[in-house]
Amino acid sequence: MEERADKNLGRYREWWRERRSWEISEEGRANICKVRALVEARDAGLSENGDDKKLLAAARVELDLADELLDFERHRRKPLGSHVTAAQIHLSAARLLWVKSFLSSPREIRPYLPSLLAIVKEHLPAGDERRKSVEKIRHGESLDDADVVMITEAVEAAQAVSLREKLRAGSFVRIVWVVAGFLFVLALSIGALSAAWPEAVPLCFNPPKSMEALAAEEAEMRGSTPPVMYEVVCPTGSDPSPDSPDLDVNFARTAEGRDYFVVEVAGLVAAGLASASALRKIRGTATPYGVPVALAALKLPAGALTAVGGLLLMRGGFVPGLSALDSSAQIIAWAIIFGYSQELFTKFVDRRGQAVLEEVRGPGDLPPGARRRGDSPGGSSPGSQAPAIT
Template structure:
């Protein structure tokens, strides 16, 4: 029994470890290994009394901190995207310390200029003076201490921009999840309250009686209804309401499951809308699940828009659609209103896509997207968001 439990719980722990950002964690470990190799190679080329050795010692400390953040057995916390970003901060610090170690021998940094310039171009616009300084340094035949300082400043600025992009993506995901959770609680609360008090705000309509119902009442006058309308609710219908009071007839026909059925219909429609929206999602190389959060937001939103839309119809807000004829029509309109949550969430989708575009990654940019430095004036987040729409 103990061996079986260890085996299965071990698999569960492995799944828990890999469930979110395991691949990106491995990429981070590989980058730490490469950076450590560069630090060791640089340390071996320096004299014992060189001031750069102290910088390399600090770089090793930063690499050790980054490695611990990526080793989830060290802190026993969930492998969230924040650990990847924190590890990247320490890796960036190690890279800056490594670059500063070239102050004693500026010429030795020249083979690394293309990769450093690529990092700068990735995050700084072509109008940025720090980027221009690095581009000018690359054209020099000989390098000095001032050139190394300019390279360091440019790389540090690029890393700061990259960090802000990652933090903005993480903040956006957290906000979307909080809003989705709030909407889910709101939808569940509405379903629970309507089940406890089904007669408070019934989702019922009073269409005119059909010709068949009128003919049947004409044949049996003693059983005729005092009103000339039917009562139609999501899960029940009364073709012959017994009371002349509309509210009393609604209360007698309404059921506690009406709101729940309508919310489920809206939830299903929102799920279909989320599946349809997948065709526009390219995915992300970041450790933050922006597309998943956007899809999750649509589900409770669909349940709420289904209820809200039917309440507007019941109040006569939509001309000509104030009296639905059957329960099937009510459910059909609930599906339509549930799918219509796209009218509200599409703005969040656009912002989410813009956030993903702002986060630079190792891959190519999406089709039609331009990086910040591709045009003389760069491209602002607003222009990228407009291009996506």
């Protein structure tokens, strides 16, 4: 029994480590194997121990470092995307060292030009001079060491742009999670403070009484004390016959500590529905960074806070004609509406998140008819990407 529990715990730990990037890690291992095969094939064709051999030896070191980063048994960092990006940095360095090994024999690099050009086109715009130089080299007849240098610079620039795109995506996700966490803490703090002091800022309204209710109260009191002309309605309770002439006193008597929590839960549920409906716009992501999940998490506390804020604005008469709700059900209904309305604020963050994902993707990931910013209609296409050394 204990062995089975340890086995299940080990499986859970393995799933927890690899839950967000297992497939991408396996793709990275496959790319490492492909580049390693190219390095070994290149090394086998060299007879002398010159600079090319040293470059290939350095490429092997980079490949070993990349392989180590993708092995969860050899490092204990949480796989939150950073380990994949770090492995890709070493893989890119190994690819550059492999390309530089052709300085002594430039003609041998010609079969790999389509794949190298695909890497350059994926991240550099059509107007970039380094990309233009590689395109000219591909259509040229002869190659020399200067051409190899230009190819290396172009590939290195493309890989630098790719790295910045991934780092930008990771930074964006971290910022969104921090803001979402701050809003969650803020919502919980507001609920806790309102539970401790429910009379401080009550979410209550004072709709006017009906003529029948006023007549009945006047008949009952027989003119001794003028009746209060309004009722008190709160999210979880109401007082149809308040007896104090002071509105704040009536609100303090009727308000309860759970009012804010009920309103926040209503806004949270509405924001959850908004997050679910927003799934129709998500195309998924091939990056190890959960941008859509972070954006969905941001909507939940935002919905709770907009529900509270919207009701406070109504209570202050900010919305003409909606300053006196008639029942607790109406208050909850408006809390749901305000909770769903957080889309008005978070849609700008959604657009920015989608833009970040589009910047990370390559041409093959773009929707039909779309082009990368700064690219030309005759630029790269999905079919131009050769998988030989990606």
